[in-house]
Amino acid sequence: MPRRGMWSLFLDRGIPFRELSPALTKGIMPPTRILLDTDPGIDDSLAILLALASPEISLEGISVVHGNCSAEQGTVNALSVLELAKVSHIPVYKGCELPLVQPSLLAPETHGDKGIGYAKLPEPQTKPQVQKGSDFLIEKIMSAPGEITLVCIGPLTNVALAIRLEPRIVNTVKEVFIMGGAIRHEGNQTPVAEFNTYVDPHAAHIVYHSGMPIILTPLDATYQCILTQDDVNRLLKIDSPITNFIADATRFYMEFHDEYQEIEGCVINDPLTLALTFIPELCDYQELYVDVDISGGVSMGNTFADFYKMTKKPANMMVALGVRPRDFIELFLERMEKFALESNISPGPTTP
Ligand SMILES: [Ca+2]
Numbered sequence: 140m141p142r143r144g145m146w147s148l149f150l151d152r153g154i155p156f157r158e159l160s161p162a163l164t165k166g167i168m169p170p171t172r173i174l175l176d177t178d179p180g181i182d183d184s185l186a187i188l189l190a191l192a193s194p195e196i197s198l199e200g201i202s203v204v205h206g207n208c209s210a211e212q213g214t215v216n217a218l219s220v221l222e223l224a225k226v227s228h229i230p231v232y233k234g235c236e237l238p239l240v241q242p243s244l245l246a247p248e249t250h251g252d253k254g255i256g257y258a259k260l261p262e263p264q265t266k267p268q269v270q271k272g273s274d275f276l277i278e279k280i281m282s283a284p285g286e287i288t289l290v291c292i293g294p295l296t297n298v299a300l301a302i303r304l305e306p307r308i309v310n311t312v313k314e315v316f317i318m319g320g321a322i323r324h325e326g327n328q329t330p331v332a333e334f335n336t337y338v339d340p341h342a343a344h345i346v347y348h349s350g351m352p353i354i355l356t357p358l359d360a361t362y363q364c365i366l367t368q369d370d371v372n373r374l375l376k377i378d379s380p381i382t383n384f385i386a387d388a389t390r391f392y393m394e395f396h397d398e399y400q401e402i403e404g405c406v407i408n409d410p411l412t413l414a415l416t417f418i419p420e421l422c423d424y425q426e427l428y429v430d431v432d433i434s435g436g437v438s439m440g441n442t443f444a445d446f447y448k449m450t451k452k453p454a455n456m457m458v459a460l461g462v463r464p465r466d467f468i469e470l471f472l473e474r475m476e477k478f479a480l481e482s483n484i485s486p487g488p489t490t491p
Contacts, residue, residue: 170194170195170196170197171195171196171197171288171416171417172196172197172199172283172286172287172288172313173190173196173197173198173199173287173288173289173290173416174199174200174201174202174275174276174279174280174287174288174289174290175187175190175198175200175201175202175290175292175413176201176202176203176204176234176272176276176289176290176291176292176293176295176297176298177201177202177203177204177213177217177291177292177293177409178203178204178205178206178207178208178210178213178254178292178293178294178335179203179207179208179213179216179217179220179254179255180206180207180208180213180216180250180254180255180292180293180409181207181249181250181251181254181255181256181388181389181391181392181405182292182392182405182406182407182408182409182410183207183213183216183292183293183409184216184220184255184258184384184388185385185388185389185407185409185410185471186290186292186409186410186412186413187201187217187220187221187224188220188224188381188385188475188478189410189413189414189471189474189475190290190413191221191224191226191478192474192475192477192478193413193414193417193474195416195417196288196416196417198229199229199279199287200229200230200231200232200275200279201217201221201229201230201231201232202231202232202233202234202272202273202275202276202297203217203231203232203233203234203267203272203293204234204235204272204293204294204295204296204297205235205236205237205238205243205245205293205294205296205338206245206246206293206294206334206335206338207245207246207249207250207254207293208245208246208247208250208252208253208254209236209245210233210234210235210236210272211233211236212253212254213254213293214231214233214267215262215263216253216254216255216260217231218231218263218265218266218267219255219260219261219262219263220260220384221263221265222260222261222263222264222265223260223380223381223384224381224478224482225482225485227263227264227265230268230275231265231267231268232267232268232270232271232272232274232275233267233271233272234271234272234273234296234297234300235272235273235296235297235300237296238294238296238338238339238341238342239296239299239300239339239341239342239345240339240341241338241339241340241341244337244338246334248395248399249334249392249395250391250392251391255384255388256387256388256389256390256391256392257387257388257390257391258384258387258388259387260384272297273297273298273300273301273304274301274304276289276297276298276301276308277301277304277305277308280301280308280311280312281305281307281308281311284311285311285313286313287311287312287313288312288313288314288315288316288416289312289314289315289316290315290316290412290413290416291315291316291317291318291319291346292317292318292335292408292409292412292413293335294335294336294338294339294342294343295317295319295335295336295339295342295343295345295346296339296342298315298342298346299339299341299342299343299345299346300342302345302346302349302351303345308351309349309350309351310350312351312352313352314352314353314354314416315346315351315352315353315354316353316354316356316412316413316415316416317346317353317354317355317356317412317456318335318356318361318408318409318411318412319333319335319336319343319355319356319357319442320333320335320336320343320355320357320358320429320431320442320458321333321336321357321358321359321441321442322357322359322427322429322442322443322444322458322460323359323460324357324358324359324362325358326358326440326441327358327362327400328440329437329438329439329440329441331437331438331440331441332432332438332439332440332441332442333357333358333440333442336431336440336442337439337440338440340431340432340433340439340440341433343431343440343442344430344431344433347429347430347431347455347456348430348455350455353455353456353457354415354419354424354456354457354458354459355429355456355457355458355459356408356411356412356415356422356459357442357458357459357460358408359458359459359460359461360411360422360459360460360461360462361406361407361408361411361412361462362406362408363462363464364406364407364408364411364462364464364467364468365402365403365404365405365406365407365464365468366389366404366405366406366407366468366471367403367404368393368404370404370468370472371385371386371389371390373472373476374386374472374475374476374479377476377479377480377483379479379480379482379483380482381475381478381479381482382475382479385475389405392405393405407471410467410471411462411467414467414470414471415459418470421462421463421466421467421470422459422460422461422462422463423459423460423461423462424457424458424459424460425444425446425457425458425460426454426456426457426458427444427445427446427454427455427456427457427458428444428445428448428450428452428453428454428455429442429443429444429445429455429456429458430442430443430445431443444458
């Protein structure tokens with residue numbers, strides 16, 4: 140597998156994450172340049188806020204894909220969340236409205252009809268860019284070889300299409316962090332399939348086997364990261380549009396988790412994946428060959444790893460299988476508290 144960026148430092152030189160991370164967080168290294176491909180989405184919205192609240196990274200644009208809600212609605216949500224955070228200068232690009240092969244599958248029962256739970260955000264004043272999501276990803280990655288980190292927290296349709304349109308992005312992107320799959324964990328869409336992968340398994344198949352340097356965050360790690368009502372109550376001690384948004388959005392998400400999965404609180408998959416771009420030691424990883432079932436049977440969209448190297452195929456990704464969940468939740472809460480306080484005193488939208 141190609142090794143670049145943080146992984147090349149870690150894997151080829153044997154530098155432990157623990158020693159690498161301080162260099163990242165103390166500003167010795169410049170902020171990681173990030174593109175976020177997303178289907179906002181409650182936990183996607185939290186990932187956007189975490190990105191904005193984290194000085195280690197520079198969020199250079201958002202491409203939106205179908206998934207938790209339509210790409211049309213998700214684009215509106217992305218713009219609204221950026222306005223809520225007073226950073227509406229960050230460009231948003233609408234991407235694919237449909238999966239590559241499968242029929243459309245959205246998730247109103249999980250994220251609400253508009254994708255952000257009970258939260259009500261005003262119609263955004265800003266508009267999405269004219270350029271399509273996949274074209275934006277290609278242009279940005281090709282313009283800065285080895286510098287752009289892609290964070291994918293929705294179905295992989297935009298990324299797969301970008302690879303088909305411009306295969307050179309595979310060897311030009313720095314790293315690709317993906318929220319998706321359920322390796323040893325049960326699925327959250329079918330008994331064996333995770334939502335993002337199930338919605339567009341063909342896209343996942345293209346991306347997984349593309350040769351991109353992938354760091355996968357499957358449900359094995361994310362389902363240990365549960366945001367509780369006590370956590371939300373802690374945030375609500377700060378009266379802010381941001382904390383109120385988090386409370387209104389996650390209340391719906393918590394009701395879903397309680398009703399469908401008997402989980403108290405809500406699993407915040409996407410912010411964990413985003414956090415790994417700057418604090419990788421939150422997780423433990425294995426370098427594995429991972430495949431996705433696209434045969435159309437009962438295990439369609441199932442992701443599985445060759446732990447015993449039976450296929451003799453080389454590893455195609457690093458997989459986060461273990462996580463320190465409360466370290467992550469604490470990081471998320473601290474960042475949101477600081478961001479909410481700063482936002483309360485910041486002067487208004489920064490629309491150019
Ligand atoms: Ca998502």
